[in-house]
Amino acid sequence: MLINRLNSSDAGFGETLRKLLHWEDSLNSDVNTVVSDVLARIRRDGDAALVEFTNKFDHRNVKSASELIVESPRLKSALARIPKAQANALWQAAERIEKYHLHQKQDSWTYTEADGTVLGQKVTPLDRVGLYAPGGKAAYPSSILMASIPAKVAGVPEVVLVTPTPNGVCNDIVLAAAAVAGVSRVATIGGAQAVGALAYGTATIPKVDKIVGPGNIYVATAKRQVFGVVDIDMIAGPSEILIICDGKTDPDWVAMDLFSQAEHDENAQAILISPNANYLDLVYQSIEKLLPTLERAEMAGISLKTRGALIAVKDMKDAIDLANYIAPEHLELSVENPGELVGGIRHAGAIFMGRHTSESLGDYCAGPNHVLPTSGTARFSSPLGVYDYVKRSSIIHCSPAGASELGKLASVLARGESLEAHARSAEYRIKK
Template sequence: MLINRLDTSSPDFDAKLTSLLEWEGAANAEVERVVKSVLSDVRQRGDTALIEYTNRFDRRDVKRGQDLIIESAALQAALAKIPQQQVDALKQAAARIEAYHQHQVQASWQYQEADGTILGQKVTPLDRVGLYVPGGKAAYPSSILMSAIPAKVAGVEEVVLVTPTPDGITNDIVLAAAAIAGVDRVITVGGAQAVAALAYGTATVPKVDKIVGPGNIYVATAKREVFGVVDIDMIAGPSEILIVCDGKTNPDWVAMDLFSQAEHDEIAQAILLSPDREFLAAVEASIARLLPTLEREAIAAVSLRNRGALIATDTMEQALELVNRIAPEHLELSVDDPEALLPSIRHAGAIFMGRHTSESIGDYCAGPNHVLPTSGTARFSSPLGVYDYVKRSSIIYCSPEGASNLGKVASVLARGESLEAHARAAEYRIKDDE
């Protein structure tokens, strides 16, 4: 079996779909034990522990914290070293990402009431954020652009990038992306120890206000553990794509779009929904023919076999209902008029409209962020953006008249809660002549 075949008309469809969507997340007792130990160790011993873990897990021979830092000159050297075609692609993608995220900038605001009371909101960027970028199985320069550029647009003063370098080997395109994105500091650490260093601070790694970026189960668990000490973006699950097609798109295109997520790792998920059963058979044939041509065939094959599916629906409306049930990270509406379907979509991280809009365009250079909610969390969360790098403070100014007017209301409510000091503080400001 290359990929699972499901049909909404089958009596056991709901159970099969539920089983297909399940995955083992970061809740693992042994992983949690290891992570808590690492976090505590780095918190107590700082650089000493960080260096020990880095040498052990990344097979390095670091002697001092300074050896973990990649200076700005090295970033610029990497930018000069990579092929010009890659430089141009990175810069074009960066420009598009910046242009898109400029539209997300929120201004502070105020309004004044008739009695002179002023209310408002002050929007302030975070001081320092930490970006985690994996450095094991693959390099992700695109993730650096997607994480760092919105932070810079938001006005974050310092962006710190942590990325592991197993065997001390750095990746030039990753360093070049850091240079283009305006990353202020690059530190070659990874795993739970990197998350600990960002959360608590060491002599080498400055304490940040927020940690963003994907990682393995140890990184995800560490992010969950330090939440509250710092903010985090999300607990990222496996990559996902859900395609809704009316049966008129080239089946080879659809098969390759499914592969685009399945090749990430063995627990990634790729699903196709269509009311055209003959089309599903055609896509399955394309999968069989094209899968052996992939460099990452072995990974994609496991993903498709264990978590992938071609699902026959009775109608397109039923397909859209399933979209909202699944709440996918990436949703492709591969139909003639995707705009007509858009009002029916309530839950999706990113929506790719039309037959020519592949998910991979969004991953790299369309402009919207590719850091997206996974595992059904699109029901309540959003893509990474400028709004994740700012915080909002309420502004309240009372004129004497406003303090008197509002004081009467506050007094009644405070005494109703038996909080006398609250009430009296408000009552002091009520005008005597009222």
């Protein structure tokens, strides 16, 4: 069996699905210990520890931390070296991402009450953010665009990119994406040591306010441990796709959409839900036919076999209920009239509507952000956006009349909490 076959009407379906959805995250005691030690060394020894760990884990021979910095001319050279089609694609994707995220920009606001009291909110961009991007063979230039461009739209003055370069080999398309995205500084470091450098700062790497971007288990664990010292975007799990289909989309299309996530890694999850059992058989046949044609067939095959599923349901209402339970990272509504279903979707990172909207378009160039909540966290969290790069301060400016009236209320409430100084502070401003 290439992929699990389930039916929502079967006895024990709920427990079977629960086990299929379960994923063990980065809470690993051995990894936690290693990461804690690395972070402690970075915090204590700064650049010296950073150079030591970079040489050890990335097999480099760096003498000083200054060698880890990639200056702007090298970024521009990388952009000039990559194939013209790739450069054009980066620029066009960047333009679309910026256009979309401009709609998310938030402005400060105030309103004035009848007695002259002014209340409001001041929206201020973060001073500096750190972006982690995998390097070497696992290069994701699209993630650099998705993380950096919203920060620039928000008005963040400085974006610092860290990306490992195993054996000292820089990936040109990663550096080119940094140039297109307007990254302020690039450091060729990775792992928990890079997260520590961003969180605590060193003589070479400036301390940031927030760390975003994907990484391996050591990176995820480090982000978890430094949260509170800095903000983070999320602790991301494996990639996920859930497709709801009415049985009328070309089964080859749907099979390839499932592969688009299964090829990420063995823990990725690809699920298809349909009320048409015969259609599920056709998709299975497409999987049999197309899986061997993939360059990452072995990886995708493991993902489908261990965590993938074709699920038969009673009807579309059953499908929607199941989708809301799963709360997927990516949800494709591969149906004739997706607008009729989208109102019922409560939990999904991104919703791809209609037969022609493949999830892969969202990964690269549609415009919305591809940094999305995983592992069911779409129940309470959202895609990365401009709003993640700003903070909000409350504005309170009382007129004398307003301070007098509010002081009466505050006095009663403060004395009810036995906080005398609070009460008297407010009472001083009450008009006699």
